[in-house]
Amino acid sequence: MSGSQLANTNVSLYAEVPTPDEIRLRCPMTARAAETVSAGRTVLEGILDRADHRLMVVVGPCSIHDPVAGLDYARRLRHLADEVSDTLYLVMRVYFEKPRTSVGWKGYINDPRMDDSFHIEEGLEKSRSFLMQVAEIGLPAATEALDPISPQYLGELVSWTAIGARTAESQTHREMSSGLSTPVGFKNGTDGSVDAAINAMLSASQPHSFLGINEQGRIVVVRTRGNRYGHIVLRGGGARPNYDTVSILMTEQALAKAKLAANIVVDCSHGNSYKRPELQPLVMSDCVNQIRLGNRSIVGLMLESHIEGGNQPIPKDLSQLRYGCSVTDACIDWATTERTIRAARDVLKDVLPVRQKTEPRA
Template sequence: MKRETLAIADAAVFHQAEFESMPSPAALRARLPLSATAAATVAAGRQTLAEILTRRDPRLLVAIGPCSIHDIDAGLDYARRLQQLAEELSDTLFLVMRAYFEKPRTTTGWKGLINDPGMDDSFRIADGMAQARRFLLRVNEMGLPAATEVLDPISPQYLGDLVSWAAIGARTTESQVHRELSSALPMPVGFKNGTDGGVEAAVNAIVSASRPHAFLGIDAEGRAAVVRSRGNAYGHLVLRGGGGRPNYDTVSVAMAEKALVKAGLQPNIVIDCSHGNSYKRHDMQPLVLDDVVQQLCRGNRSIVGAMVESFLEAGNQPIPADLSQLRYGCSVTDACVDWATTEDMLRRAAAELREARSRRQAA
């Protein structure tokens, strides 16, 4: 990759050491084109999610998968298993695979596959972007829709055509850049409540993203451009806990509903079963999902989805100096439930929702 060294005129103002050129979004898409099968999966995924958000599809969205993708082979292994489970449970659940390539850090740490695919501080970002696109192509070609967090405002130009659902994280929900970007994204977007647990910033973000905007971005050729958006009508709230307490309980959900309605929004809520809602304990996620399902069985109409952090093996692991020592299928970021637990919690949720639906139809 060509490197262009900067002549730094004023070290007090400019701290860049160098620039490294990236292939344009158009060039990467030409190298890794969207296949007809993948395009059909993305289109069907977005349409189904829109129908869930507008109550034309009664199923529960479940965005589930590893906290982050660090091993392509393990990620695809997981995707193949999830695709089979998605077919089995498709009458009550709509499963979308988490494929997170960018990780926000409170201070420092591994920033994800795109930023550092080698997990060795080599920061081969062009390679990471290509690996992420290749992974999304493979997942969508299995017929499994993909979900990701939008952290860097440039990445969607490279990957957005392969994503059916996007999340804006708790740290970026207040960001004007991400609200503007979301207004132009072609898929439904979930805005997480703030790290303090409050929903006001996320509600404001949904309103903002629903409106047209003009903002700076890049075009398909990688040139700086003014982006003019039409607004995204499918923004919704993700409750992830915060401030040391969960917010998936019936009272918190009811208060979130009121905040959405007061802002003139459809009360669409997704419950993140991890993070603050599980006190950052992966083994608590099944209990959170059980509670969500019980709320739905009792007649809740605002909960439209859930998020679960799940991988092949339970827990997480630090990144070792010798990468050959990494445990296959175990997260290197947040701890996840294992595959056996994943199957059990999803099958149980589907069965309870199926039974509740049968009772309502018989009444």
Template sequence: MSARVSDVHIARNVPLPSPARLQAEIPRGDERAEFVSRSRVNLRSLLGGADSRFLVIVGPCSIHDTEAGIEYAHRLAALAERLRDKLYIVMRVYFEKPRTTVGWKGLIMDPHLDGTDDIPEGLRRARQFLRSVIDLGLPTATELLDPITPQYIADLISWSAIGARTAESQTHRQMASGLSMPVGFKNTTSGDLVAAINAVKAASRPQTFLGVSEEGIASSVTTTGNPDCHVILRGGDHGPNYDADSISAALAALEGAKLPPSLIVDASHANCGKDCARMPDVFREIVRQRAAGDRSIIGAMLESNLVAGSQSFPKPLDQLVRGQSITDSCIDWETTEELLREAAGVL
């Protein structure tokens, strides 16, 4: 018998439904397609400066309880409608979570929150949740982590991010070049901006890479390049980068790279030291700079949930606090509403 050289460390290999099959099972529909298309046009106008409203990408760090997530979406949709003349509000709908070592990897990977990793069910829940948010009139935003995931859910997403851990990844730059929505690249966890700038340049150009077709077949994918990529400042190991000097330095770097002077600034992550109590002041400073005339700051990001803070996980599901994050800590709904109303009042 020959030595075993394949799948030595594979415990199981479960086939997924094809993207086309899942889309047929949980269809998008013409009205949702029109809404997603229109929201992407609006986002491009914001990025290019034709739309003077301030973009706010706000919502839970991650979706783990879809019922609580929909309650949050209802509240946000009502607020977004009231503030629509000054703010363009997009809901964070994050299903994939990059982990520094190990931990819960998001609703798509582990929808039952029990380590069973029922990915087919996770993909179904993600599509169903996105449809529910869109039906409320809210554009959706997510981080795309696994390069296969977009084939299953990207048709319901208005804006996406490539995170700090993957901005240097060739795979993610190639994937972004073929995505149909605007894509923001975060600076790296160290705070390096060059990687994000290089990512924007790479993703804006045609790429060819290995992918998956709608029929679920491995394929060679060739893109035309994504012209709507941009940089997100999220701070780094050496401190925050939302202050005026950091913004100025980032704009100079963009100019040097011959890229448009458009930035989104994240009020969470390293910019608030991962302390949600500091997030409101960071957001207020971002808004202050925009109100003072810095039109290069086209938007900001906030991590927000029904209940402030975060809770340890794993634990028995009946012990989880409803509406509180199981990943990064978030500000609560009341603080979120106050901040967004304040921003609309000064912009």
């Protein structure tokens, strides 16, 4: 057998993908989009530095599968963001990659046609185009970094990045995070433990060298400076939530022991709502009340929200898909989203400025 045969026993095909530069030429950054992304990163860094008193709220569909409905949602969210901007800073969830426990649709980049045809080259270009349109609306975007190559195609259009519960322990993702240009939220493990996320924050704050690709698609050694804006995201786990006051206090103590800033984002979905979307507003209300009563460490919240509530399976006939309804995790609907965010703003509008004045700088 040849060396090639020995190396590629289980590989059926190598399909070339356009380089990051080629995708950028097809969908170049606009001045308006660049302004939105830059402003978003600056505000989020200010919130983490306690220079901005507002609370970040990362809100939007569990995943993007229909760009038309996604932009419909983005326009609605932009109006709401303007309404609550004195108290809450809204960032739209724009998730294109979905980690799978076993099998299932892996997201818009991997399978944009939702038919197992896996036109990844098409998914990258369409995802970049969607992010560009969201930025031109004036909304900063948040995404989960799952594939370590994708940021070279999309990273310049993202203002906040999540590292998921399944990948926070990954050395590859810790190294990648050390070079990302956004603040990075590391989720606690699926068992509920915060240790992996804290270790990830420590690792990502340091310089690293690793293999990657550059804008021309060449394999290079990437050398990073380290990312000082890592923070923890509590998403529940181990069959229990972890947004309660005791869990928050224990997380604060763990962060202090690691000499990390007490910056906590609470994901109101996933384990914190037992994956029941109707419980997300209750989780958010509880966290808002903790802040009202004196909590200083909760700097952000996350909601999974779409135009229609719930979720749906992917049918063979895609024309049967319900408009504005998730095909991954179940979401709250738009009316509930508006009520929940407006209620948080009403409670916190006079609380957060006072908290910021008494908050010691990290």
